[in-house]
Amino acid sequence: MTNHHQPARGKPRVALVTCGELADLDPDDRLVLGPLAARGITAEPVVWDDPAADWAAYDLAVLRSPWDYAPRRDEFVSWAQRVPHLANPADVVRWNTDKRYLDQLSSAGVPTVPTTWVAPGEPWRLPADTGEYVIKPAVSAGSQDTGRYDLADPEHRELAVAHVRRLSAAGRVTMVQPYLAAVDTAGETALLFLAGEQGLEFSHAIRKGPMLAGPDLGVDGLYRPEEITARTASLEQLAVARKTLATVPGGTDRLLYARVDVIPGPDGQSVLVELELTEPSLFLMHAAGAADRLADAIRTRLTRQT
Template sequence: MAVDGATHHGPLRDTLINNRQSARGKPRVALVTCSELSDLDPDDRLVLAPLAARGIAAEPVVWDDPAVDWHAYDLAVLRSPWDYALRRDEFVAWARTVPSLANPAEVVRWNTDKRYLAELSAAGVPTVPTTWVAPGESWVAAQSGEYVLKPAVSAGSQDTGRYDLADPEHRELAVAHVRRLSDAGRLTMVQPYLHAVDTAGETALLFLAGPDGLRFSHAICKGPMLTGPDLGVEGLYKVEDIGARTATPQQLAVAEKTLAVVPGGPERLLYARVDLIPGPDGSPVLVELELTEPSLFIGHADGAPDRLADAIATHLARRA
């Protein structure tokens, strides 16, 4: 669906704004979202009651609403600003203007361009092998193998496709996909398709801030989402098949190694999501590190809404 950047005030936000007077004196938290989700993603709404129980006044706020006074909030928590991908420079510039942003603006700049995967790989983190095709560069599709093509700046699996390059039609569509991104001035990522996602799925490990830094909160599993080529049809969201999962020691070790490489250290993060898929040998491989606007899936783990509220309270206490 198209995202026009306009600001809409849904009933939840209207109610919260109308109650703002009674919340004076409480810490004020902006839960940063986009205009299409002006009342927040349903999963994020689950933190509102736990925050209220802790005496914290929270409300959804659209990131590109020019009427917002970000200095009026004690903390702004990035949640669902999922329309930024085609305006990444604008989004990064905006992040630098927000006085109390979680996660911090410099982390946003680093994490919204997936070239961070090359940095993590160089630091010894097992990552999915990636070839980068810059705008204007020629790219010749292989004659076999399944690959995933996507832009280095994206959200919600936008502009992402899966190609079986042994199929001549898929090769043509893959070349067209790269050309489409190149013509738009976007960097393309070419990655082998990890077939274990079809059987074992993808594991997301969620970490939330505690008094002594990030703590593992819960894990979920996601089923495969890519069924074929991307045909250039516009869309912001894709339906995910989500379930609870128990993280393995090996997965937790990869996550810890990944988080250790975050610029400035993981201690200042409010949340982190580490997405892993088994590689060809069965060992977990990092496919994405989400530090900017990840779904946290707090509705899929007992106590997770309270842990997120505690993480927000922890960050407020640090800034007091």
């Protein structure tokens, strides 16, 4: 029997899933198009909520930049469940698009940033101390609706309360975390993993500079600009990343990519900020050979589906 999803009809076709505002892909993602073509794979951007998209016509749909999903997360998860050959899979999308997964990772022994969750309509009091805190929704992308508050500042205290109320009124779960001072010095480290013959393999790392200058006063667009540079991952950071990945429900063999974001905690040891399995920037332009490694990962996934 011929598998109609595989190359009896010609070159494998891959959809690189994006959103309407980035219909031609993020510039970083476009770097994989050439390496895929060199491997005999036809790839094209497809907007996730385009009603004309024929997802069954693709051998693989790779989530890349559907960064407008946050306000419609239920719709996005439902869409993911209908797409054949989705990478990463739909059950991973459901789990990873609500940051309450951090509680599960923390319970499994992964060092994480301490987090307070505020459900819609639930009363919330400002922390008693005067430190800095980050407030953001549990479902978000690209630092949307995220603010940094210095509770020693009376105005910031008022704005923090207003931020939580605003998210609550919109029916969104709020997360409140202490701001880690190391962000302003060491920065955040993102460790990128791509699928290989032996499962997920470390590819490269980057440093992200501080992004949050103050309270959330409303940001236009999908994401805030980031200050990105290449970074060599330490053994300690890699150990935390691998411990994190070991807790992913269903295992990592099904994953095409993963990004583990860590920051030094108060004691200098790395703590997990986020585990990005749905639509992370992969920062291909910041590591030699990264686009080729992603193309190889996609080719490996296609081969396993035959």
